[in-house]
Amino acid sequence: xxxxxxxxxxxxxxxxxxxxxxxxxxxxxxxxxxxxxxxxxxxxxxxxxxxxxxxxxxxxxxxxxxxxxxxxxxxxxxxxxxxxxxxxxxxxxxxxxxxxxxxxxxxxxxxxxxxxxxxxxxxxxxxxxxxxxxxxxxxxxxxxxxxx
Amino acid sequence: xxxxxxxxxxxxxxxxxxxxxxxxxxxxxxxxxxxxxxxxxxxxxxxxxxxxxxxxxxxxxxxxxxxxxxxxxxxxxxxxxxxxxxxxxxxxxxxxxxxxxxxxxxxxxxxxxxxxxxxxxxxxxxxxxxxxxxxxxxxxxxxxxxxx
DNA sequence: TTATTTGCAAATAGTTTGCAAGACG
DNA sequence: CGTCTTGCAAACTATTTGCAAATAA
Numbered sequence: 001x002x003x004x005x006x007x008x009x010x011x012x013x014x015x016x017x018x019x020x021x022x023x024x025x026x027x028x029x030x031x032x033x034x035x036x037x038x039x040x041x042x043x044x045x046x047x048x049x050x051x052x053x054x055x056x057x058x059x060x061x062x063x064x065x066x067x068x069x070x071x072x073x074x075x076x077x078x079x080x081x082x083x084x085x086x087x088x089x090x091x092x093x094x095x096x097x098x099x100x101x102x103x104x105x106x107x108x109x110x111x112x113x114x115x116x117x118x119x120x121x122x123x124x125x126x127x128x129x130x131x132x133x134x135x136x137x138x139x140x141x142x143x144x145x146x147x148x
Numbered sequence: 149x150x151x152x153x154x155x156x157x158x159x160x161x162x163x164x165x166x167x168x169x170x171x172x173x174x175x176x177x178x179x180x181x182x183x184x185x186x187x188x189x190x191x192x193x194x195x196x197x198x199x200x201x202x203x204x205x206x207x208x209x210x211x212x213x214x215x216x217x218x219x220x221x222x223x224x225x226x227x228x229x230x231x232x233x234x235x236x237x238x239x240x241x242x243x244x245x246x247x248x249x250x251x252x253x254x255x256x257x258x259x260x261x262x263x264x265x266x267x268x269x270x271x272x273x274x275x276x277x278x279x280x281x282x283x284x285x286x287x288x289x290x291x292x293x294x295x296x
Numbered sequence: 297t298t299a300t301t302t303g304c305a306a307a308t309a310g311t312t313t314g315c316a317a318g319a320c321g
Numbered sequence: 322c323g324t325c326t327t328g329c330a331a332a333c334t335a336t337t338t339g340c341a342a343a344t345a346a
Contacts, residue, residue, distance in 0.1 A: 081310070128292055129285075136269055138279070168300090201303080208337075228310085
């Protein structure tokens with residue numbers, strides 16, 4: 001955990017960004033809530049518990065910065081909010097999501113299921129793939145069982 | 149073209165929605181600009197050319213309605229705007245997109261490349277897939293050539 | 297006729313920005 | 322120290338909503 005925090009600190013320093021307490025608190029929240037898909041507002045409220053003086057604008061600016069550094073990915077599940085998802089260390093690609101249309105839960109798939117598909121896209125469409133976004137909408141295991 | 153318009157009219161009637169000139173004008177714009185990925189504002193401006201008295205709120209309401217009827221899909225490429233994309237007739241799934249990070253162009257892939265992946269998701273994660281969203285980010289053919 | 301639908305304007309919600317004060321390196 | 326960063330409030334943008342008037346079926 002601390003290890004990953006240090007790596008992110010290094011990333012910031014490498015680009016000569018300052019490491020402020022606000023930025024550190026924000027990163028800590030993201031690490032602690034890695035499973036979740038927090039909105040800026042969510043992050044703000046959680047950071048506020050540790051560092052009550054932080055402002056919402058700073059959270060937005062920090063998340064934007066981390067997004068530029070590719071430490072987090074900014075995603076959008078179609079409700080009007082952007083969500084921020086920590087990228088796995090060394091992950092080449094964004095991970096996939098399973099969004100349940102009944103209970104709204106979001107599951108993550110870390111495996112890269114798209115290697116073959118990317119080959120097709122590169123070969124048949126001549127498109128040089130850098131990254132991808134894949135979300136499945138459907139019914140999660142728990143809701144399927146509930147329905148029976 | 150008229151055929152598809154009629155089908156959409158039927159869809160509306162089947163759910164006992166009224167067929168107003170505003171709704172028809174909106175659908176016509178979507179059909180004419182099927183290749184594009186129009187925002188609500190884009191649609192509004194185009195509809196206004198034919199029916200100047202239409203209001204932006206009506207366009208939003210119509211697009212929302214068409215989205216509920218699964219006539220259009222609401223998508224989000226990460227800029228702050230929702231875009232509306234006509235679903236192909238009888239298409240089970242949303243089509244895929246190739247977004248160029250250099251010129252911003254958006255190409256569509258109609259083939260369903262995800263059948264195998266969906267099987268994996270259903271079998272290994274127990275997730276009952278209803279639909280998917282897949283977008284690749286990368287460099288389009290034209291920009292690759294330009295770079296050499 | 298009569299429940300829907302519209303246009304307008306005002307309200308919201310999420311996000312961004314200007315700026316003076318504060319703090320990291 | 323000087324520049325980067327912050328907090329606050331105001332500005333902005335996309336979208337939604339309330340309501341009285343208009344209209345499709």
